[in-house]
Amino acid sequence: MTSLDEKKITNYWKTVVDTIQDGVMIVSKDGTIISTNKAFENITGYKQNEVLGMSCTILNCDVCNIYRNNKKNIKDKWCILFKKGHLKLVRCQIIRKDGTIAHISKNASLLYDENGNVIGGVETLTDVTELIEKGNQIETIRQELQIEDCFYGIIGNSIKMQRIFDLIQNAALSDAPILILGESGTGKELVAKAIHEIGSRNEKPFIKVNCAALNESLLESELFGHVKGAFTGAIKNRQGRFEAANGGDIFLDEIGDLPMSTQVKLLRVLEENVIEQVGDHKPIHIDVRIISATNKNLKELISKGLFREDLLYRINMIPINIPPLRERKEDIPLLVDYFFKRIRVKNSKEIKGISDDSMKTLIKYAWPGNVRELKGAFEYAFVACQEDIIQPQHFTPDILENYPIKNKVKNGGLSKTEQKKKELIETLEQTGGNQSEAAKKLGISRATIWNRMKKFNITFNKSLNVISK
Numbered sequence: 001m002t003s004l005d006e007k008k009i010t011n012y013w014k015t016v017v018d019t020i021q022d023g024v025m026i027v028s029k030d031g032t033i034i035s036t037n038k039a040f041e042n043i044t045g046y047k048q049n050e051v052l053g054m055s056c057t058i059l060n061c062d063v064c065n066i067y068r069n070n071k072k073n074i075k076d077k078w079c080i081l082f083k084k085g086h087l088k089l090v091r092c093q094i095i096r097k098d099g100t101i102a103h104i105s106k107n108a109s110l111l112y113d114e115n116g117n118v119i120g121g122v123e124t125l126t127d128v129t130e131l132i133e134k135g136n137q138i139e140t141i142r143q144e145l146q147i148e149d150c151f152y153g154i155i156g157n158s159i160k161m162q163r164i165f166d167l168i169q170n171a172a173l174s175d176a177p178i179l180i181l182g183e184s185g186t187g188k189e190l191v192a193k194a195i196h197e198i199g200s201r202n203e204k205p206f207i208k209v210n211c212a213a214l215n216e217s218l219l220e221s222e223l224f225g226h227v228k229g230a231f232t233g234a235i236k237n238r239q240g241r242f243e244a245a246n247g248g249d250i251f252l253d254e255i256g257d258l259p260m261s262t263q264v265k266l267l268r269v270l271e272e273n274v275i276e277q278v279g280d281h282k283p284i285h286i287d288v289r290i291i292s293a294t295n296k297n298l299k300e301l302i303s304k305g306l307f308r309e310d311l312l313y314r315i316n317m318i319p320i321n322i323p324p325l326r327e328r329k330e331d332i333p334l335l336v337d338y339f340f341k342r343i344r345v346k347n348s349k350e351i352k353g354i355s356d357d358s359m360k361t362l363i364k365y366a367w368p369g370n371v372r373e374l375k376g377a378f379e380y381a382f383v384a385c386q387e388d389i390i391q392p393q394h395f396t397p398d399i400l401e402n403y404p405i406k407n408k409v410k411n412g413g414l415s416k417t418e419q420k421k422k423e424l425i426e427t428l429e430q431t432g433g434n435q436s437e438a439a440k441k442l443g444i445s446r447a448t449i450w451n452r453m454k455k456f457n458i459t460f461n462k463s464l465n466v467i468s469k
Contacts, residue, residue: 023125045097060095152194172198180293182322185372188293204248212257230279256296325367354390
């Protein structure tokens, strides 16, 4: 027994230390474990009676092992703690009783008697295994979601998209108004954000306004602000979006829905770089680049008296036309890969991929909702799929209309289970019993093939003819 009185320790520290979540271990000068707390047991897996009297080397701490293996001479202290006197937030790994690794952050200090003599050491151990593992998972996910053919969040390597990327780069260098045209779901907001991030205003605000989301009176207040008492409910002065965007970019989404009265005021902003708050006539000078977007034909709106021709000329100095997905189908596999990985990260299902038939079906589909619809299709497929490979039937009915006729099964009145069995037997016969090839043809995993063979009691004879019992 050392000069450190174990009974005295038990009297004043045991109850308190057992309530904390960090593991606590007290050792003598030679490293013999004298006392531990409950958290130590939870972290290491060792009960107190299993380690008392044992050397602390039982934990196989990698930091301690490295120090002992690299001691310069025999006179060096046996433990880095007794050499340095203290340890603070040292990251290390220990081996639990069950052989698994625990990542630990530990602090340690020497213990002294009343005469200043070292009588032992105390160590606290914080289990950071879960944090380390989550960090590793996040890094893995980050790497998995990285895609080479991505331009500021816009995915595509088709010639049409490469031209769009070049146009975005050039447009971003100008302060002239930009008009982004494209069908719903093509990614107009992503283009606007890319222009802002590339341009010289990227350290200033990027303010978005959905012109279709607000009625006329609210829209003017949102854009230009208002003064106290300008209308019922205006209880204080309010800054508008243009002022908030000063020095940066303002993105007017769905500009085709802008009321005629507001169009007049916007035209003045473009011509004079000034705004007036609702309820006030004092001009406020601003420095804002206007980026607009619409999925409507503005020339048709002009012919109907719904959009000002002079405003179109002012906002359309640099037009960017985003092609619909059906005109750049070579980008679909890239988008499919991106959305699949992204949705799988937040989904608990072990879905490994999509079948070749699924990809053919997706490429054939016209995608009226464009990239947004494709993303939604995968959200739906992950819910509908109960296997490990996404098949065409896991997509929405609209997409299934394009499922190749040759792949549609005419079941002749068979139940779903009977049809799966028949389909498996026929495929195995075609592949000579090769389960990997059969899995590829059916768009499922080899494990699924094996499970179905077991379920349907399908075996082979020596000549590799399928026998179903």
